[in-house]
Amino acid sequence: MKTKNNLTLGIDIGGTNTVLGFVDENGNYFAGSSIPTNSTKDVNNFIERLVKKIKLMLNENGAAYNFAGIGIAAPSANYFEGTIESPSNLKWGNVKIVKMLHEFFEIPIVIVNDANAAAVGEKYFGFAKNMRNFIVVTLGTGLGSGIVVDGNLLFGENGFAGEFGHTIIDHKGRLCNCGRHGCLETYASVIGLKRTVYDLLSFYNYPSVFRDIPFKNLTGEMIFEHAIKGDQIALKAYDFTGEKLGKSLANLVACFTSEAIILSGGLLKSGDFIINPTRKHFEDSLLKIHKNKVKIIKSKFDDGMAAVLGASKVILNEINGKPYIKKVPVNE
Amino acid sequence: MKTKNNLTLGIDIGGTNTVLGFVDENGNYFAGSSIPTNSTKDVNNFIERLVKKIKLMLNENGAAYNFAGIGIAAPSANYFEGTIESPSNLKWGNVKIVKMLHEFFEIPIVIVNDANAAAVGEKYFGFAKNMRNFIVVTLGTGLGSGIVVDGNLLFGENGFAGEFGHTIIDHKGRLCNCGRHGCLETYASVIGLKRTVYDLLSFYNYPSVFRDIPFKNLTGEMIFEHAIKGDQIALKAYDFTGEKLGKSLANLVACFTSEAIILSGGLLKSGDFIINPTRKHFEDSLLKIHKNKVKIIKSKFDDGMAAVLGASKVILNEINGKPYIKKVPVNE
Numbered sequence A, B: 001m002k003t004k005n006n007l008t009l010g011i012d013i014g015g016t017n018t019v020l021g022f023v024d025e026n027g028n029y030f031a032g033s034s035i036p037t038n039s040t041k042d043v044n045n046f047i048e049r050l051v052k053k054i055k056l057m058l059n060e061n062g063a064a065y066n067f068a069g070i071g072i073a074a075p076s077a078n079y080f081e082g083t084i085e086s087p088s089n090l091k092w093g094n095v096k097i098v099k100m101l102h103e104f105f106e107i108p109i110v111i112v113n114d115a116n117a118a119a120v121g122e123k124y125f126g127f128a129k130n131m132r133n134f135i136v137v138t139l140g141t142g143l144g145s146g147i148v149v150d151g152n153l154l155f156g157e158n159g160f161a162g163e164f165g166h167t168i169i170d171h172k173g174r175l176c177n178c179g180r181h182g183c184l185e186t187y188a189s190v191i192g193l194k195r196t197v198y199d200l201l202s203f204y205n206y207p208s209v210f211r212d213i214p215f216k217n218l219t220g221e222m223i224f225e226h227a228i229k230g231d232q233i234a235l236k237a238y239d240f241t242g243e244k245l246g247k248s249l250a251n252l253v254a255c256f257t258s259e260a261i262i263l264s265g266g267l268l269k270s271g272d273f274i275i276n277p278t279r280k281h282f283e284d285s286l287l288k289i290h291k292n293k294v295k296i297i298k299s300k301f302d303d304g305m306a307a308v309l310g311a312s313k314v315i316l317n318e319i320n321g322k323p324y325i326k327k328v329p330v331n332e
Helices: A043-061 A097-102 A114-125 A190-203 A220-228 A232-256 A266-270 A272-285 A305-319 B043-061 B097-102 B114-125 B190-203 B220-228 B232-256 B266-270 B272-285 B305-319
Strands: A005-013 A017-024 A029-036 A065-074 A083-085 A109-113 A134-139 A143-149 A260-264 A295-298 B005-013 B017-024 B029-036 B065-074 B083-085 B109-113 B134-139 B143-149 B260-264 B295-298
Touching: A005 A043, A005 A114, A005 A305, A017 A043, A017 A305, A029 A043, A029 A305, A043 A065, A043 A097, A065 A097, A065 A114, A065 A305, A083 A097, A097 A109, A109 A114, A109 A305, A114 A134, A114 A143, A114 A305, A134 A232, A134 A266, A190 A220, A190 A232, A190 A266, A220 A232, A220 A266, A232 A260, A232 A272, A232 B232, A260 A266, A260 A272, A266 A272, A272 A295, B005 B043, B005 B114, B005 B305, B017 B043, B017 B305, B029 B043, B029 B305, B043 B065, B043 B097, B065 B097, B065 B114, B065 B305, B083 B097, B097 B109, B109 B114, B109 B305, B114 B134, B114 B143, B114 B305, B134 B232, B134 B266, B190 B220, B190 B232, B190 B266, B220 B232, B220 B266, B232 B260, B232 B272, B260 B266, B260 B272, B266 B272, B272 B295
Parallel strands: A005 A065, A065 A109, A134 A260, A260 A295, B005 B065, B065 B109, B134 B260, B260 B295
Antiparallel strands: A005 A017, A017 A029, A134 A143, B005 B017, B017 B029, B134 B143
16 A cells, blocks of 8 residues: 655744745645734634634645654744744744644644755745855845755754844944843834834935835835835835845854855845845945955845745654754764 | 873964974973975975074973974864865975974874964964853964854865855955955955955055055065054055944854854064954944854964964864864764
């Protein structure tokens, strides 16, 4: 009797949307879908909607497979505890999400940091396939980073390495959700872009459509839309954001000497509006030995999908006896 | 017949002094010595003095051993080419130093980056013995860094990773030898401290002994000496230097989540004058998850000795068939 092939589900829980998709054992992915995260509502509401969605996807696509595991990608994920630990962009506090999902699915489930999952996705399915040293930067509600060194994800001493979004670029700068001032993500993210629009409205006196829009209502999509139409404030906001990001990436490359930076997340929907100024200021700020050697690339995946694929790969590896974080004794 | 034990020589070529020392197979080190580097003179003059010194040391200590190899630590070292590649703090241009020394010693010789050598020294002989994630920062004429991730040195794509001294902390800041503005090493180094003294002389109007000393004549030792005597400018210069260094180290830890930062180099002769403000601003600037978890330690070794020991260890490993940089195929 032929046994069915394994199927894994990847889930990326973002500040706005939660993206889902299946990956089979051959690395083919399909049935990509999403639900709103809506973290202002109770977490049980989210779990209920998520489980319903998963069951629907299984009904439509799962029959030919053995549903083998779920990999979750989320901010502030604790792999060892199976929890999401009060990230600033989700309002649920601490969530024992692996335990909660185990009540509905009696299969292996793991949770990993979203930007790290995206880095795994890029390594196995994206433009980083042949790279050993690269960095994935996700520009969404916040700024996440997954750093690959010599083919391996960088975890650091406690698994929380790669908080590039919380490197401080201006100690007297914008208040960050982390309680400090001037973190990079307060500038280089969708929310950062939005904050920059209002800063520029205060600084310049150009006419701009944004003068009619309250802070609360402005979205990244609207800024993109009006940049296309030539709104001066929108264009300057992208330049400012790209400058902060490009200069910071140059410092990161001074430390890591990566081959490429892969940009992803909601902000990348704006394409060249954000990529061009980022590249310019990056290149201008590099050490001579790095100039013209480090690529800045847009991910080949839509928002969230790299993390979905990466989380799927992580759970598949676990099932095959390859743990995501190996605890190695000192001086082995 | 009993064969003699292997003896290796470590050499650290610094901007001011070149430090030498022997290490036996059991990791014991002895006969530490030094010569002035004096890179304003011809490199042949340096090699001549270096070879003379090595021969003297061998005559005094080498008889009982088999002299097996030389490990050199230097700034801008190219391990693959055996060269020193025009570092800003040595005036020799490109130097084929391994080839030059091979004319005098027909034994294995390698050259490695000085801060990386120091990191190896700290890992095998110093306070980092039981650490898997730590960073060595050498504060001398410039600022070097050796970064250890998961027990391995970070090389990056081309072996030039760890240029933490050339992360830009102020794009309108001090001109750096690299041609850019505001690199960390223009603030956090012996030369940076000296530049700060003159900046502070221009800013304040306190009386200070430094008002009588021309820029060219001022040394790090003199600043230390007058800090002890309570000179306001000297004390403020240390605080300013520690602030720049501490804040930058906090950003580095956000990316790497290291267990400890080990400080070494000439600036550390000033002890608490530099360590205390560095620790204060580091701790104040850390992300909450890192607070009170990352140690800042002074190296247990005198200036240059960690790199001497590390370079010795590297050549001993090479002799034992363990190459320093392994070239690994992509997707192995």
